[in-house]
Amino acid sequence: MRRSAVVDALQGFVGSEDLAKALKGVDIIGRIAVIKLPKEWLGMRHQIGEKILSRLDVDSVYMQTYPARPGDRVRGVEWLAGKQCTKTIHSESGCRFKVDIAKVYFSPRLSFERLRIRGLVREGETVVNMFAGVGTFSIIIAKNSPETRVFSIDNNPYAFELMLENIVINRVNGRVVPILADAREATSNLGRIADRVLMPLPELAEEYLGDSIGLLRGAGWVHTYIHESGCGEKEAVEKARERILRKAREFGEIEAVCGKVVRSVGKRNFQVVLDLKVRPN
Ligand SMILES: C[S@@+](CC[C@H](N)C(=O)[O-])C[C@H]1O[C@@H](n2cnc3c(N)ncnc32)[C@H](O)[C@@H]1O
Secondary structure, three states, X not given: XXXXXXXXXXXXXXXXXXXXXXXXXXXXXXXXXXXXXXXXXXXXXXXXXXXXXXXOOOOEXXXXXXOXXXXXXXXXXXXEXXXXXXXEEEEEOOEEEEEEOOOOOOOHHHHHHHHHHHHHOOOOOEEEEOOOOOOHHHXXXXXXXXXXXXXXXXXXXXXXXXXXXXXXXXXXXXOEEEEEOOHHHHHHHHOOOEEEEEEOOHHXXXXXXXXXXXXXXXXXXXXXXXXXXXXXXXXXXXXXXXXXHHHHOOOEEEEEEEEEEXXXXXXXXXXXXXXXXXXXX
């Protein structure tokens, strides 16, 4: 919808045989539009920003300069038009999230996945979110299940500060427990307390799998996100499943597993989620 509004705004302004294909991506985060542009349009980026600003109900337009970097997963952004402010409030699933697009990771494209996980959590569970960002998964879960406690870990101090604010804004104090630390260090301090663990950071999926399983107090669920290549979604899910199961079996017995593609992250590359029910050793 927003993408088509942007395509309409640029129709006849930039020369391209297939505008919709050339425009590489549009994310609306709160009052900010973040666009990806092909190289040949960079000389006109500010005019393009102005055109988009006049069409979309946003205050600012920024351009992505590099994709989410390893570690804090923050992407590079450059201001194009409107207010020069990288802070905004994003509404999702009845919650509000303060975000600074220049300092923390945030993707509105995961909203359906966050809702899916929320739907799996049973009231009263203890959940650990090992890579929580500004608290999105954790707060959406806690808001829906008042008896559930979510330990919410991130090692980016900017994300942690915003998570603290988001906990207050969404009135989930005490139900979401914020922890500023490396996930490995935090999990070893927490011990075996969890019914469910979230690992929403593909680059550490394999390396930290043992840490996540070590958090389970009995047979419980680990939701791990992983990037996998494949000719299609089915092949990517199968490869991810094989890779993660091989590793997971070192730490426990696998009682159930299901997987699916969350989103496409490049040509023949997918973000896959695997839901594993594991009984730890
Ligand atoms: C992909 S983001 C997750 C965002 C969040 N789940 C969401 O949906 O908005 C990954 C997060 O993991 C954090 N991170 C990276 N390495 C970490 C580590 N070793 N320990 C704890 N957090 C880490 C980053 O700072 C980043 O906020």
